[in-house]
Amino acid sequence: LAKTTQPISMDSYEGQEVNITCSHNNIATNDYITWYQQFPSQGPRFIIQGYKTKVTNEVASLFIPADRKSSTLSLPRVSLSDTAVYYCLVGDRYSSASKIIFGSGTRLSIRP
Amino acid sequence: DGGITQSPKYLFRKEGQNVTLSCEQNLNHDAMYWYRQDPGQGLRLIYYSQIVNDFQKGDIAEGYSVSREKKESFPLTVTSAQKNPTAFYLCASSPGPIPTYEQYFGPGTRLTVT
16 A cells, blocks of 8 residues: 655645645555545545646646655645645555545645 | 435434434445544544445444445444444445545534443
């Protein structure tokens, strides 16, 4: 299993761009990188998924370098409502459910 | 509106009682999952089901039971054998029978057992 490491917490201010990095040194060839967002007392929400280079959607961008040993979730111009926990998951896109592991995530706090 | 519903949002039970948490989805998804989340922690997989009438244990299945009699429903029973049942329980689903990282979650049920 590709283990992931991400910061426990991060702080930023409204209007700033926030980049959350996830390390996954032993990522396998078939593994994808997936990010979720979770607000307090709610279920996680799928944000973005990628395999290499860059993926962008209406919410975020995901940057993956050529060696794929890390990835960066980029949130443009954050607002207070982006305060949440962000989870980085790595694994085969279609995988045994028991291998889909949500770690402790990164607790992002946005200040006015 | 398509989505996943979990009820109730808050549930209180006395120790020694079994309790069943409801999970319904109208997304026409094949796979469904149950997770448990403790304060400040990530999610841990309890059970999952890839098709009707079939389900598999996750990492922490002891003290829990499930059924999958209908595609849209995947209830979880927390039995009295579960040593520490107080937690936030999350149900999820994903399209297709093969588990995937793109899962859709319900709003959760917070269970308190005293």
